[in-house]
Amino acid sequence: MESRGRTPAHASELTLRGLLLGAAITVVFMAANVYMGLKTGMTFSSSIPAAVISMGCLRLLGGANILENNIVQTQASAAGTLCNVILVLPGLVLIGHWQGFPFWQTSAVCLLGGLLGVAYSIPLRRALVVGAGLPYPEGTAAAEVLKAGAGGRGGLRDLMGAAAAAAALGLATNGFRVLAESIHGTLAAGSAVFRLGTGFSLALVGVGYLVGIGACLALLSGVAIAWGVAVPVLTALGHGGGQAPAEAAEAVWAGQVRLIGAGIIAVGGVWTVVSLAGPILDSIRSALKAARAGGTSADLPRQERDLPITWVGGAALGLALPLGGLFAWFSLGAELGALLPVLIAVASLFAILVGFLMAATCGYLAGLLGSSSSPISGIGILTTILAALLLPLLVGRAAGPEGDRFVIGMALLVASVIVTVASIANDNLQDLKTGQLVDATPWRQQVALIAGVGVGALVIAPLLALLYRAYGFVGALPREGMEAGSALPAPQAALMTQIAGGIVHGELPWGMVLIGMGLGAGLVALESRLRRRGLSVPALTVGIGMYLPLTVVMTIAAGGVLGWLGARALRARHGEDAQAPREARRRGVLLASGFLVGESLVGVLIAAADTLTGRSSSLALVGADFHGTATVLGLAAFLIALPVFYRMVSQAPDGTAEPGHHAEARAGERA
Numbered sequence: 001m002e003s004r005g006r007t008p009a010h011a012s013e014l015t016l017r018g019l020l021l022g023a024a025i026t027v028v029f030m031a032a033n034v035y036m037g038l039k040t041g042m043t044f045s046s047s048i049p050a051a052v053i054s055m056g057c058l059r060l061l062g063g064a065n066i067l068e069n070n071i072v073q074t075q076a077s078a079a080g081t082l083c084n085v086i087l088v089l090p091g092l093v094l095i096g097h098w099q100g101f102p103f104w105q106t107s108a109v110c111l112l113g114g115l116l117g118v119a120y121s122i123p124l125r126r127a128l129v130v131g132a133g134l135p136y137p138e139g140t141a142a143a144e145v146l147k148a149g150a151g152g153r154g155g156l157r158d159l160m161g162a163a164a165a166a167a168a169l170g171l172a173t174n175g176f177r178v179l180a181e182s183i184h185g186t187l188a189a190g191s192a193v194f195r196l197g198t199g200f201s202l203a204l205v206g207v208g209y210l211v212g213i214g215a216c217l218a219l220l221s222g223v224a225i226a227w228g229v230a231v232p233v234l235t236a237l238g239h240g241g242g243q244a245p246a247e248a249a250e251a252v253w254a255g256q257v258r259l260i261g262a263g264i265i266a267v268g269g270v271w272t273v274v275s276l277a278g279p280i281l282d283s284i285r286s287a288l289k290a291a292r293a294g295g296t297s298a299d300l301p302r303q304e305r306d307l308p309i310t311w312v313g314g315a316a317l318g319l320a321l322p323l324g325g326l327f328a329w330f331s332l333g334a335e336l337g338a339l340l341p342v343l344i345a346v347a348s349l350f351a352i353l354v355g356f357l358m359a360a361t362c363g364y365l366a367g368l369l370g371s372s373s374s375p376i377s378g379i380g381i382l383t384t385i386l387a388a389l390l391l392p393l394l395v396g397r398a399a400g401p402e403g404d405r406f407v408i409g410m411a412l413l414v415a416s417v418i419v420t421v422a423s424i425a426n427d428n429l430q431d432l433k434t435g436q437l438v439d440a441t442p443w444r445q446q447v448a449l450i451a452g453v454g455v456g457a458l459v460i461a462p463l464l465a466l467l468y469r470a471y472g473f474v475g476a477l478p479r480e481g482m483e484a485g486s487a488l489p490a491p492q493a494a495l496m497t498q499i500a501g502g503i504v505h506g507e508l509p510w511g512m513v514l515i516g517m518g519l520g521a522g523l524v525a526l527e528s529r530l531r532r533r534g535l536s537v538p539a540l541t542v543g544i545g546m547y548l549p550l551t552v553v554m555t556i557a558a559g560g561v562l563g564w565l566g567a568r569a570l571r572a573r574h575g576e577d578a579q580a581p582r583e584a585r586r587r588g589v590l591l592a593s594g595f596l597v598g599e600s601l602v603g604v605l606i607a608a609a610d611t612l613t614g615r616s617s618s619l620a621l622v623g624a625d626f627h628g629t630a631t632v633l634g635l636a637a638f639l640i641a642l643p644v645f646y647r648m649v650s651q652a653p654d655g656t657a658e659p660g661h662h663a664e665a666r667a668g669e670r671a
Helices: 016-040 047-061 066-076 078-087 103-131 137-147 153-175 202-236 245-275 277-294 309-318 320-330 339-369 376-395 403-437 442-471 491-505 510-532 539-547 550-574 579-613 624-649 663-670
Strands: 182-189 192-199
Touching (some): 016 066, 016 078, 047 137, 047 403, 066 137, 066 403, 066 442, 078 103, 078 491, 103 320, 137 403, 153 579, 182 624, 192 202, 202 539, 320 403, 376 491, 403 491, 550 579
Antiparallel strands (some): 182 192
16 A cells, blocks of 8 residues: 655645646657557557656756656656547548648647546546556556656666667658568468568557557457458458459458458447446546535645546536537538537537546546557547437538538547547546555646646647648548658548448448447457456457558567567566566666657658658658668568567666565565
């Protein structure tokens, strides 16, 4: 049990320098997450690397303490979650409703959704963080990093060294083009088509290490279903006929197989919501009871003081007005007449109520299994389906000649707000768990996250616009003559756009969705059985493995397998309770985070160069005829990097004591 009061009450916590540093780190990790999310559909948690950078910077300034460092990582963690808006929002560009990312509307989606997420997490804190006894693995890990001092300069060296290595490879790959990004091949057995391949991205290896072997096995299961069963069967039945094998396989996967994955995700999301109905209601009752009993927080211990619940309730109600204004602004030009107020009211109420339900669901699941298992993609798909079914009932085709596109766009906008609400609430609950373990003050953390949401909302629109102008999205290039092969996939946004458009136009291949839902039911049952045995193979992640590109999933899986093998080697040498495995894991987290940051920032810089020059591949040193050589060189570099990474995560850092040398310290930790 954690003791209270070990940090002096007068220690600096919410400081101006901490907020400024947190804002700077937020911008850096926001850029990395936006790029990685559009490229792979996955973002990463910035809490632990932000804590390491914060401790290094504040130590140079002098007078740093664990509470101030915790505030910085709390604020910066908004970068890893606010970016989840890219799971849906780029769909407005894909359907042609937006020609780019208008600053004020994009920022409003993130700001309003983020502030609602913070507000919802406050009444949920007492029930889910304090009262439920949930482990919150990422929040606990961040607390351990903070309490250990993040290893001093060594931890920062690990992160920066990995970032430099990934940046160099990323520049050689995406900038100079002397290394290829991936290798893949297509096999035909009669009319059935199979595909194999992998990418060469260190950032994706880092993603795999961070999400762990359970999620990676689920992703690989999705790959096996998609590319080992579904694509071969459908191509054998004649789908994609008339095209070369590679093009046929890609068309079948993009148009049909990904919808099977969507069905799996939808079932997983519904099961999660239904199974958590009891804990969600308990959370609400606990929050209301605490509000009635508490009145004010002046008599509570510092570590239990939230922002006043009356302020929170007033703010949540007050946010309904600008949220309605956002929906009204988006509806300008649509011929709705008297239906406009009805649409605005229903969309606002839907976003507020469903947003709270999804925030509570994500918060509970993140506390139980970790943020990587939170059903953010499932929430996006569920809300997109519900909105796409509901809105035509309200407005029909009364929105003029562009009616269908407007309805699809409104469904995507509402889903974007709800995804942001759920993501930020989920993140804030993880941060509040970290704060609980380091004796932080909850209301100060809540203020810091509000600041992080504000900074992130201002930054994300220019970043999205920059990347779109430089690369474009698959199926939506901003100008003629751009290289389609360099376009960013934005996979979740493309899938949700496909679903919303199919529902509104009455063209969705429901047969594929229903097959996916049937598979999802079986996978949910399997997940429940495995969880009772201490294993985690989330059904939601199986669906994600089906709709992410093959080369992306295989590279992520490589990182997860390396991490698992490294952990086994460490436990074999040092034992389960030794300090060495924990220290190696912490270094692995920093290395993986460095991979993500380095490659992603290079991607943003390359995008800036392409934007300034007005052409794609502006830094390329070679032409298309070099592709074969680049593939060989890229594969060679990747095969060199993997064993180096494995060696670093499978050995204890220098200076780590052997088992037994820290028995007293471990006893103190358990106390």
